[in-house]
Amino acid sequence: xxxxxxxxDSLENRISKLLHKYExxxxxxxxxxxxxxxxxxxxxxxxxxxxxxxxxxxxxxxANAMLGSDKYKRETKLKINALIREIDMCIAQxxx
Numbered sequence: 001x002x003x004x005x006x007x008x009d010s011l012e013n014r015i016s017k018l019l020h021k022y023e024x025x026x027x028x029x030x031x032x033x034x035x036x037x038x039x040x041x042x043x044x045x046x047x048x049x050x051x052x053x054x055x056x057x058x059x060x061x062x063a064n065a066m067l068g069s070d071k072y073k074r075e076t077k078l079k080i081n082a083l084i085r086e087i088d089m090c091i092a093q094x095x096x
Contacts, residue, residue, distance in 0.1 A: 065076035 062076050062079065065073050
């Protein structure tokens with residue numbers, strides 16, 4: 001009978017430890033999910049920032065080309081030509 005009581009006590013102890021570990025893991029899982037959400041949000045903000053910086057860089061390249069920088073002249077000429085074509089199309093549509 002004494003052996004049976006020891007076995008039951010041992011099982012209760014193990015179950016208690018397992019339940020405690022389960023609760024810790026559950027909390028850790030919730031913390032990790034929160035961290036994932038924070039990182040995804042931060043990543044999204046960084047992507048937006050990157051796009052803004054790329055737009056600013058493009059504008060700076062165009063400004064440099066217009067100021068006489070030889071490095072970006074070709075790109076600027078192509079963009080100006082594209083804008084002129086768009087304006088010509090608009091004028092043509094208005095004329096109809």
